[in-house]
Amino acid sequence: MRKEELFVKRGNLLWEGSRMMLPEHKESWLKLQQEESYIPLHEPLSEDNWQELGLTIMEALSEQHCVTVTIWNEGRYLPLDGVITKYDDLNKRIKLLFDDDYEWLNLRMIKDVCRKS
Template identity: 80%
Template structure:
């Protein structure tokens, strides 16, 4: 049997043993990945930024236009597209109507709200 045939038949011998991963190794690797990609919560918004954000939210509620809301959750920034339908002043949160569901978002976690074009 030629060397090329042996290689094709048995695969890359250098990496044959590395396909197995113990659950402990996988768990540790995933935890390390999460720690490396963790983004701390953004600094509190300035008074001007809060006012601008509030105006955008109230305008979005009145005119019912589509918005993109960027917010922080579990160490990452996420974006959701939908319509802001309600502002809860008591709990400091907004209700975002998605295509088939809704999401309550805490104002402290929101980084940006912009009109979707």
């Protein structure tokens, strides 16, 4: 193989090892990615959806079975698996117990609750 043919087939290998990104560029690129993937908070649930959500929460609370709660958090929907241990009607929130920790979840941020199979 001649030297010219080798040069043509190697593509852009001359510059492959010298790629770099400035911290400012990386920061702005990550910010852009975050803005593009941002999902706004869902509209308030309808009365029927609230009743269905409330029934599912009360059933999970009384039977202590594992549920998957989909919540909105900083522009993304996150599924959380755990057991609902308390319902705080005054502050409109539920307590979700994980393996060794718990978290209070605001009902306004909850989009869906379903029983985990």
